[in-house]
Amino acid sequence: MTQAQLPDPEQLAARILRGERSAVASGLNLLDNKLAGARQRSAHLLAALAGERALNDGHLIGVTGPPGAGKSSLVSAMIRQWRLAGRTVGVLAVDPSSRPELGGGALLGDRIRIKNAAHDEGLFIRSLANRNQLGGVATEVWPMSWLLLACFDVVVVETVGVGQTEIDIAEIGDTVLYVAQPASGDTIQYLKSGIIEIPDIFAVNKSDLGAPAHKTASEIGRSAPRSDRRDGWDYPVCLVSATMNTGIQQLHGHFDRHRVFLADARLLGKLRTRHQSGWVLRVLKEEFGTFGIELLGGYAEIGRRLEEANQFEECERLRQHIISRFKSSD
Amino acid sequence: MDGMQTKRDRPWLMRTYSGHSSARASNTLYRSNLAKGQTGLSVAFDLPTQTGYDADNPLARGEVGKVGVPISHIDDMDQLFDQIPLDKMNTAMTINATAPWLLSLYIGLAQRRGIDPKELSGTTQNDIIKEYLSRGTYIYPPGPSMRLIADTINYTIKHVPKWNPTNICSYHLQEAGATPVQELAYALCTAMAVLDRVQASGEIKPGEFSQVVERISFFVNAGIRFVEECCKLRAFGEMWDELTLRRYQVSDPKLRRFRYGVQVNSLGLTEPQPENNVQRIVLEMLAVVLSKGARARAIQLPAWNEAMGLPRPWDQQWALRIQQVMAFETDLLEYADILDGSPVIAAKVKQLVDGARREIENVEAQGGIIAAIESGYVKRELVASHMQRLRAIESGELKIIGVNCFQETAESPLTLGSDGGIMKTDPAAEREQIERLQAHRQKRNDADVRAALQGLGDAARSGENIMPSSIRCALAGVSTGEWGDSLRAVFGEFRPPTGIDIAIDSRAVLGKKDQVTELRARVAGTGAALGRPLKLLVGKPGLDGHSNGAEQVAVKARDVGFEVVYDGIRLTPQQIAQAAEEEGVHMVGLSILSGSHMELIEAVLEELRSRDLAKVPVIAGGIIPQEDATKLAALGVSAVYTPKDFNLNAIMADMVDVIREANGLGRLGPLP
Numbered sequence A: 001m002t003q004a005q006l007p008d009p010e011q012l013a014a015r016i017l018r019g020e021r022s023a024v025a026s027g028l029n030l031l032d033n034k035l036a037g038a039r040q041r042s043a044h045l046l047a048a049l050a051g052e053r054a055l056n057d058g059h060l061i062g063v064t065g066p067p068g069a070g071k072s073s074l075v076s077a078m079i080r081q082w083r084l085a086g087r088t089v090g091v092l093a094v095d096p097s098s099r100p101e102l103g104g105g106a107l108l109g110d111r112i113r114i115k116n117a118a119h120d121e122g123l124f125i126r127s128l129a130n131r132n133q134l135g136g137v138a139t140e141v142w143p144m145s146w147l148l149l150a151c152f153d154v155v156v157v158e159t160v161g162v163g164q165t166e167i168d169i170a171e172i173g174d175t176v177l178y179v180a181q182p183a184s185g186d187t188i189q190y191l192k193s194g195i196i197e198i199p200d201i202f203a204v205n206k207s208d209l210g211a212p213a214h215k216t217a218s219e220i221g222r223s224a225p226r227s228d229r230r231d232g233w234d235y236p237v238c239l240v241s242a243t244m245n246t247g248i249q250q251l252h253g254h255f256d257r258h259r260v261f262l263a264d265a266r267l268l269g270k271l272r273t274r275h276q277s278g279w280v281l282r283v284l285k286e287e288f289g290t291f292g293i294e295l296l297g298g299y300a301e302i303g304r305r306l307e308e309a310n311q312f313e314e315c316e317r318l319r320q321h322i323i324s325r326f327k328s329s330d
Numbered sequence B: 001m002d003g004m005q006t007k008r009d010r011p012w013l014m015r016t017y018s019g020h021s022s023a024r025a026s027n028t029l030y031r032s033n034l035a036k037g038q039t040g041l042s043v044a045f046d047l048p049t050q051t052g053y054d055a056d057n058p059l060a061r062g063e064v065g066k067v068g069v070p071i072s073h074i075d076d077m078d079q080l081f082d083q084i085p086l087d088k089m090n091t092a093m094t095i096n097a098t099a100p101w102l103l104s105l106y107i108g109l110a111q112r113r114g115i116d117p118k119e120l121s122g123t124t125q126n127d128i129i130k131e132y133l134s135r136g137t138y139i140y141p142p143g144p145s146m147r148l149i150a151d152t153i154n155y156t157i158k159h160v161p162k163w164n165p166t167n168i169c170s171y172h173l174q175e176a177g178a179t180p181v182q183e184l185a186y187a188l189c190t191a192m193a194v195l196d197r198v199q200a201s202g203e204i205k206p207g208e209f210s211q212v213v214e215r216i217s218f219f220v221n222a223g224i225r226f227v228e229e230c231c232k233l234r235a236f237g238e239m240w241d242e243l244t245l246r247r248y249q250v251s252d253p254k255l256r257r258f259r260y261g262v263q264v265n266s267l268g269l270t271e272p273q274p275e276n277n278v279q280r281i282v283l284e285m286l287a288v289v290l291s292k293g294a295r296a297r298a299i300q301l302p303a304w305n306e307a308m309g310l311p312r313p314w315d316q317q318w319a320l321r322i323q324q325v326m327a328f329e330t331d332l333l334e335y336a337d338i339l340d341g342s343p344v345i346a347a348k349v350k351q352l353v354d355g356a357r358r359e360i361e362n363v364e365a366q367g368g369i370i371a372a373i374e375s376g377y378v379k380r381e382l383v384a385s386h387m388q389r390l391r392a393i394e395s396g397e398l399k400i401i402g403v404n405c406f407q408e409t410a411e412s413p414l415t416l417g418s419d420g421g422i423m424k425t426d427p428a429a430e431r432e433q434i435e436r437l438q439a440h441r442q443k444r445n446d447a448d449v450r451a452a453l454q455g456l457g458d459a460a461r462s463g464e465n466i467m468p469s470s471i472r473c474a475l476a477g478v479s480t481g482e483w484g485d486s487l488r489a490v491f492g493e494f495r496p497p498t499g500i501d502i503a504i505d506s507r508a509v510l511g512k513k514d515q516v517t518e519l520r521a522r523v524a525g526t527g528a529a530l531g532r533p534l535k536l537l538v539g540k541p542g543l544d545g546h547s548n549g550a551e552q553v554a555v556k557a558r559d560v561g562f563e564v565v566y567d568g569i570r571l572t573p574q575q576i577a578q579a580a581e582e583e584g585v586h587m588v589g590l591s592i593l594s595g596s597h598m599e600l601i602e603a604v605l606e607e608l609r610s611r612d613l614a615k616v617p618v619i620a621g622g623i624i625p626q627e628d629a630t631k632l633a634a635l636g637v638s639a640v641y642t643p644k645d646f647n648l649n650a651i652m653a654d655m656v657d658v659i660r661e662a663n664g665l666g667r668l669g670p671l672p
């Protein structure tokens, strides 16, 4: 793709903020694009989208849990209710890729489970392969969810929980939902692993199965952190059934409550700023390694610089800085 | 005893699966087929009728009267059986999700003609499980669907005793790639699920349950490996006998007999050198008539031009004559079972039985066939089997004459006619059917219709048997779409797993290894040049349920490095274009085998243009005659693939080149 075909970031941002679907789609394509010219434009696009709204509006929800727990089905049920209430929804569904030596391809299978049959302009689903990136969730996920947040009321990121992803998803979402599979070894494993510290809300799905679901819920209830982690948040555990469409209203109640809690405690803006700088550091580290970070004066120095400026523009300045250093040294 | 019988056996029922354009046109065809010596009818319905939509529903566009006859209400049914005596005819209807409805129309029509439903004989296919796995005309979720099947069984046992209310199908599983063991196992699991459901309904007294078991018949396949197929049918007989005795305590051996009808394998019938299909069909048929102990009760054969398009009356006649030669000219029917006592046959049968038993246990351990469908397990097994088959064809290990070997041929005079050697359905059929339906709506009594639909909805909710209220609907003039929608409102709809999420097998199965490595490099390199990994949307627009091609293309594309989005069958052009936009794909690949490709592909292109996606290349595959492929190219379709393009590696290489060209990169050409 030549430079000329790449969209102009400022115009694109304006269209995205107006909620134009085709602009959202090309914005996501741009953020996914690794060509040098595209990376620069991506940074401009993100910078142009980084207004008040980005720090204070909308709700970004990370959904994780073991394979087959019913995450996509549950997201579908969640969407149905949001849409009934007139809220628009953007979804990023992340699936694993095959190993690079096996071609690195991926089957993106969540869409079929999430999508309701009817045509709906208020819902936008983008599937994404994790591309085998170390540390679970692909780096593209955070900027893409940032983009969706600029034009949808609720943004959901679905990822399969395999240890590291839970940690990553907590670096993205305002609220993290863990979907548990009744009576599954994965959940038990999870309870033991300490990653249980991460989710804000637990949903045991398939409550239609009866006893096993109740048992799992009480096990989680016993081991879930109480209010010791964040004062004033209760880490609720609820029972839902995606297929029977039960418990969804309560779940939504928890989402809304958590959103209000973050805002009231003045945590939302802080959380999003932290996630943003976390991503900048990750991008720099992925591209230039520890050596590049050192060149810029180390994490603390970068952190300080990011606090002062528009992070995306600053990130691009830092990149250019390293690149010029590399260039002048040969 | 020399095994010669004093009396020739009666031959099986001979049918031809047919129906097209309109009830009137199909009636003419049926009567001419009967005049040629056909002994039963086998009705092919069009896809809107099979999926519970009226002819004027937007989802039906392009599909009305295409692959079967449209039946929208009782007057259509009346026309379909004009001058055909219902009490003397044996009628098989390939109808599933809407089976209770079509059966109600048939019973309603009999009542209107003063015929006692007790005199009706025939079959409704009515097996939803294989619809989820292969055939694709499902509507409702598994729970309510199984209940509808139980309702028809419970009703016919009492009121239409000569009717076969359900035909457990393994035919369609083989057409989706199943091995003989898989066919045996999943069909028997399905039969158990149906019988268990009927038992659980409590409508049948325990003493009368063996009658229900006796009414269960099967619809199976017979492929080209005819010795093995012959053994498969003997295995079916043995296993059914044992199952009905042990699980359902049917003590009378006569009631435990495995009764089955057959359509022989069509998946292996080829587009290149289509005349070869005739010998394939004959050999496949041999498997199901050869041994008396496991002989089919009813047979329908595909035609030589199966892979080209719909058969014409003459093609169907040829298929019927094959049956007649077998039955009346050969000495086949003069002997007792000629395979009894053969140790070779017995050993093969045992091997199949053992394999099937293991797989049945496996499925039962997962909670039964329905749980194994919901989890995607069975569908994945079928997709994987089909993948193995295609890889074997690609590698040359499985020989298909005229396709991957002995390709050189003289020009076939069979395909030279002005009709291209296939049946063209009446292009005016859709419009006329809609006009008929709209006129019908005008003349019926609205109050009766409303009351009948109210009764139907009430029965659906209360759990009362659906048949009486459906028959009232039929008599009141309710339409197929109204019946379907009423139950949609109560039961909801269901989309089963696509089964393409099978593991990549990195070893031998990948086809020619070096080609795959080369393809992976091309896919990755092109993705890098474009800035992100290549992303493909595989789309199935319209009501067409033929998913094999789409599934195999999706799996192969993933294996060579594409990121693939495939949302299953029966999507609208609008849904497909929307997915293309939201997913930001590099290419849209459509698969259509139902014959509606012109209407549907044009609609997808239009939807893409309206979304500013005119630059995304569109390719198509399926049963697409050359003449249409040329027209599609003119509309902007970048490439068209048909069954003769059996080499998926070659298709993948071509797809990469289409993407490259659309993005200003040079083509890389055919694989080395």
Ligand code: B12
Binding pocket: B044, B045, B046, B047, B067, B068, B094, B133, B134, B135, B136, B137, B171, B172, B175, B176, B266, B267, B268, B269, B270, B305, B306, B307, B308, B309, B310, B311, B538, B543, B544, B545, B546, B547, B548, B549, B550, B552, B553, B588, B589, B590, B591, B592, B593, B594, B595, B596, B619, B620, B621, B622, B623, B641, B642, B643, B644, B645, B646, B647, B648, B651
């Ligand atoms: C298997 C089969 C079935 C199976 C389908 C199982 C499944 N889940 O797919 C079953 C038994 C269920 C079935 C049912 C019916 N079938 Co059928 N079926 C066939 C059959 C025998 C083979 C098709 C097949 O799967 N081939 C194997 C796959 C791998 O090949 P393929 O799809 O052609 O794909 C290849 C290429 O075309 C290309 N390709 C295809 N799609 C794509 C997409 C992309 C992106 C690319 C790159 C390439 C590509 O690449 C593939 C590799 O070679 C054909 C006849 C034939 N021999 O071709 C009839 C046929 C397609 N069926 C036909 C009919 C009418 C039906 C029914 C509608 C009958 C009825 N009235 O009920 C039903 C209903 C199905 C429905 N819901 O729509 C007709 C269609 C007539 C027409 N077009 O005019 C055919 C042609 C038979 C005939 N002559 O009558 N069928």
Ligand SMILES: Nc1nc2c(ncn2[C@@H]2O[C@H](COP(=O)(O)OP(=O)(O)OP(=O)(O)O)[C@@H](O)[C@H]2O)c(=O)[nH]1
Binding pocket: A066, A067, A068, A069, A070, A071, A072, A073, A074, A110, A113, A160, A205, A206, A207, A208, A209, A240, A241, A242, A243, A244, B374, B375, B376
């Ligand atoms: N009984 C029951 N089954 C459910 C429920 N929700 C989902 N399922 C089933 O669980 C299976 C997996 O559902 P998905 O929604 O695809 O699960 P997922 O967690 O998104 O799966 P991956 O994305 O593959 O990890 C499917 O067979 C669903 O039908 C539920 O509430 N009850």
Ligand SMILES: [Mg+2]
Binding pocket: A071, A072, A073, A109, A110, A113, A158
């Ligand atoms: Mg999922």
